[in-house]
Amino acid sequence: MTDAQPNKQQQIQIADNIPGGEYANMMQVNHTQEEFMMVFMNVAGISGKVVGKIQTSPGHLKRIVDALQDNLKKYEVQFGQIKIADAPQTNAGLGFEDRK
Template structure:
């Protein structure tokens, strides 16, 4: 799971391990808007090359939570 927050000066990408009942912040990446734009361009170029070689990638669905843990995942930072 990933959360993205931004201000005028930076983008913050938080990557979580989301295992109920308590999620944990696994990694935080802080980048300037210029670096984010270059990273997105590099990712898009590589994704295009990958799909040309291996075929179209289907978009993944988000995690499904049901039962006792439904809607009860908290996060520790």
């Protein structure tokens, strides 16, 4: 008979340099073959502030997208379909551009 291993729960700590959550209403995404870079911004009127940056591997980004899609489906089942607002017409003056 083997001894059953108790479930070990992962212990995650928040780094001291990470404050509470930030609100972002705009995001810029770029990529190379090796990584995806996401810049999250809080923009109001003609001013904005970068509130977070994330770099991750393509494989991990795929898992993030899958998790977001799963949670979005669950949200809409519980609260109803989300209506997508019109995208801002311009981001002129912020120093960011759309790279298609």
